[in-house]
Amino acid sequence: MKIAYFLGVAAIAVAAPARADTKVIHAGRVITEAGKPALGQSTITITDGRITAIAQGLQPAPAGAELIDLSAKTVLPGLVDLHVHLSSDPGGDFWKEAVEPDEYGVIVGAKNALVTARAGFTTVRDLGSARQVGFALRKGTAQGMIPGPRIVSAGPAISIIGGHGDVSGFRPEVNAVLDGHNSCTGAEQCAARVREASKNGADVIKITATGGVLSQQGRGLGQHFTDVEMKAIADTAHSLGLRVAAHAHGARGIEGAARAGVDSIEHATFADAEAIKVMKANGTAFVPTLMAFTGIRDRLGQNVYTPTVEKKVRETLSDVGKALKAAHQAGVTIAFGTDAGVFEHGRNAEEFGQMVALGGMTPTQALASATTTAAKLLDMDGEIGRISPGYSADIIAVDGDPLSDIRTLEKVQFVMVRGRQIP
Ligand SMILES: [Zn+2]
Incomplete structure (x- = not known):
């Protein structure tokens, strides 16, 4: 038993993952999904390319995380x-x-x-x-x-x-x-x-x-x-x-x-x-x-x-x-x-x-x-098309409201694919 316990601890130490890459988006409004009412000010947390949390209001970013300020924009799925x-x-x-x-x-x-x-x-x-x-x-x-x-x-x-x-x-x-x-x-x-x-x-x-x-x-x-x-x-x-x-x-x-x-x-x-x-x-x-x-x-x-x-x-x-x-x-x-x-x-x-x-x-x-x-x-329901925990961090932002003027989508201001910001 003692040996097993010891080996278990060793295995955990070896398998400890590299520090996660965390990004935090401060959003003015969020359309999480077409057809659902938009959220107000929100904080979206992204870890290793995936959305992990959406919280109400503009929350402080954890130490070491990159903060992306989209607090004047509407954020929506890519x-x-x-x-x-x-x-x-x-x-x-x-x-x-x-x-x-x-x-x-x-x-x-x-x-x-x-x-x-x-x-x-x-x-x-x-x-x-x-x-x-x-x-x-x-x-x-x-x-x-x-x-x-x-x-x-x-x-x-x-x-x-x-x-x-x-x-x-x-x-x-x-x-x-x-x-x-x-x-x-x-x-x-x-x-x-x-x-x-x-x-x-x-x-x-x-x-x-x-x-x-x-x-x-x-x-x-x-x-x-x-x-x-x-x-x-x-x-x-x-x-x-x-x-x-x-x-x-x-x-x-x-x-x-x-x-x-x-x-x-x-x-x-x-x-x-x-x-x-x-x-x-x-x-x-x-x-x-x-x-x-x-x-x-x-x-x-x-x-x-x-x-x-x-x-x-x-x-x-x-x-x-x-x-x-x-x-x-x-x-x-x-x-x-x-x-x-x-x-x-x-x-x-x-x-x-x-x-x-x-x-x-x-x-x-x-x-x-x-x-x-x-x-x-595309059989990718559950992976893309929504801003929701577990989904790929495929996120865009625009000025204004695309649901009242669809042509605002012709002027996208911010793009992230799989958690990587597009330059
Ligand atoms: Zn064609």
Whole structure:
């Protein structure tokens, strides 16, 4: 007994942890969660990157703790953008992919990760990047080697041969050299692509269910994958614990993807009543990306786009926001995503104003879409989206009240990701 007691004491002494890193925030007001009444003056304690306590009033910080004074600001959970492309910037010539090495995407992505975090986005879902670029960025920000948001990465999108996501626009030999091994035909091969993506490090599966606007493929914006292929993709992903995000514009492609069991429809530009009905019935989330169309509109007629792309652009612009409004009224889950990369990274929060103005959402609903709702779609409910003990210290602050003027979120004054302050 004596020996056991002695060994027990020794073990405790050896295992004593290094001194905890403690930060204390003095907040003027705290929105702990979209939809809950805001708290007045509060003290938030953060230990080793996690929120450990929220106390009423401005309490003194313990000795050795860093005090952060946000007593004149509204403090709220860090925002989530479910649809970004950190490794690309807007415009640009499509032939760049034949010229620039994939590795350059990491450099562009590091720049955009910082810009995105500064804009208040503490988590992003990167839905399409070349080969290992997104995974390298994910690791770099997680380890604090580069400042940026938490990154949930799809890696390359899965596409039909010649679809949005496959290489197109070059002569066949050049297409073949640039091929990303990310297209598939038939249920079996598409299931295999999902398993390969999982093996290579994908956190989520991105597919292009229909044609897309900014690729050189000239097959329009209608359904690309067959229903059977999408069912195989969704079932395989779910069997591996991965969610599926489906890019889709045309109504039948949206409907088919929702019926196949994908978790979110990205863009959903031409969602009609039938497509919305199927989304609602299947619990499919709608990620509107209204800012993508702002980015496209900004560049139209400036010789940025090829005739193939310009033709598709002109089909979409008059319908922006209509599907969101109808889906929101029908009770479809709306989750925040912008398609940053099609417009300038850092403007992500401009999406909120459009969700309110075009989609008919309240500021509280718009904020929920980028916090609690987004966290749920990422299976990170309990980790991000709220200011609450046990949650990651993903915290932002603004002047004014975002619940009376949602556009205050366009001017974020303070950002912390996983307890690290963004410079
Ligand atoms: Zn996109």
